[in-house]
Amino acid sequence: MATIGCAAALLALAGCTTASFEIPRPSVTASSGPPALPTEFLAYEPVEGERAVGTLATQTGINSLGPFTVASERVAVYVDCLGQGTVSVEISGVARFDNPCYPRVGPLGTRNELDMRYVDDYTVTVTATDEQLWALTITEPDS
Amino acid sequence: MNRKYLGSLITTALLVSVLVSSGVTAAQAADPPAGDVGTQSVCDARWRYKTTGRGSNTFRKVGGEKSAYNGTKSPALVTFTSSESASVGSVITTTLNVQLSVVLASANQAYDLGLHSTLSVQKGVDIEIKVPSKRTGVGQYGVHRAYIKGSEWYENRSCTTSKKHSTKVYAPYRDGWKTWID
Numbered sequence A: 001m002a003t004i005g006c007a008a009a010l011l012a013l014a015g016c017t018t019a020s021f022e023i024p025r026p027s028v029t030a031s032s033g034p035p036a037l038p039t040e041f042l043a044y045e046p047v048e049g050e051r052a053v054g055t056l057a058t059q060t061g062i063n064s065l066g067p068f069t070v071a072s073e074r075v076a077v078y079v080d081c082l083g084q085g086t087v088s089v090e091i092s093g094v095a096r097f098d099n100p101c102y103p104r105v106g107p108l109g110t111r112n113e114l115d116m117r118y119v120d121d122y123t124v125t126v127t128a129t130d131e132q133l134w135a136l137t138i139t140e141p142d143s
Numbered sequence B: 001m002n003r004k005y006l007g008s009l010i011t012t013a014l015l016v017s018v019l020v021s022s023g024v025t026a027a028q029a030a031d032p033p034a035g036d037v038g039t040q041s042v043c044d045a046r047w048r049y050k051t052t053g054r055g056s057n058t059f060r061k062v063g064g065e066k067s068a069y070n071g072t073k074s075p076a077l078v079t080f081t082s083s084e085s086a087s088v089g090s091v092i093t094t095t096l097n098v099q100l101s102v103v104l105a106s107a108n109q110a111y112d113l114g115l116h117s118t119l120s121v122q123k124g125v126d127i128e129i130k131v132p133s134k135r136t137g138v139g140q141y142g143v144h145r146a147y148i149k150g151s152e153w154y155e156n157r158s159c160t161t162s163k164k165h166s167t168k169v170y171a172p173y174r175d176g177w178k179t180w181i182d
Helices: B100-111
Strands: A010-012 A050-059 A063-069 A074-082 A086-091 A095-100 A109-115 A121-127 A133-141 B006-008 B017-019 B046-061 B066-070 B076-081 B086-089 B118-121 B126-131 B135-155 B165-181
Touching (some): A050 A063, A063 A133, A074 A086, A074 A095, A074 A121, A095 A109, A109 B126, A121 A133, B046 B100, B066 B126, B076 B135, B100 B135, B100 B165, B126 B135
Antiparallel strands (some): A010 B017, A063 A121, A074 A109, A074 A133, A086 A121, A095 B126, B046 B135, B066 B135, B076 B126, B086 B118
16 A cells, blocks of 8 residues: 555455455367467566566467667566466576466566676576467566 | 366355455445436446456465575475465455456456456475575465456446446465575
């Protein structure tokens, strides 16, 4: 609440249901094989307070964005993945993480924000299988 | 990585209490404006809502800050792992007469965000960062909330409408690390 800086109000989820649901698993039949991946998988679209550096949508397998010359002290890496397991995300010279994939679309993506002051340029590489559909957006947040 | 998300859907019975500085409660604000009697029933008398835009995301910390000093003469890789589970709910900072689920459904339709009222994250989320020599790497895990701008108004049975007022809802939708070098 403090980060919002609004003294006017507070949400009280009193009585909020604790019922939760498991992420649904895709139904797969022996005869039909795995469900087909969507033909389109959108990447995160930046909102006010950040500028897009690069975007990849509807990806499978391995692909990269960059190299980019560092123009901001920080970048945010948004990754979404549809499928099973995890995909590997590497920001060269800066960081690496495994991003989970889920059998349905969001709110299941990640946003990882990194300090870029100690590199001159960078490339973001996502390593996935052909059965994992992913999307990537790199942004520069306002400081 | 040991991580699993759980989402909680708000039920229709959910009681959302919104406290505002004026002292007006959600229940008080939900009273229909005057002029909703004695007219022919053409419209369903009810509050209506429309998503009008998005604003800057906010970040809710989950667990404490992690740090690691690299005392060597070379850059070192450091792994931070989130150590707490949490359920992060939505935040409403204005009067809201429609149910939160109405706002989230509208925002999802407009922006395809897949928002839910609550996002649960579990410990064990890793990130590996490179820390320069003689420097400290720092990381904070948490959940990002999407800021949903909206407009709300009351429509009475004669289909006339009240003045619209703006709404602000912050709904959790992504997790991740913020890392930096000190």
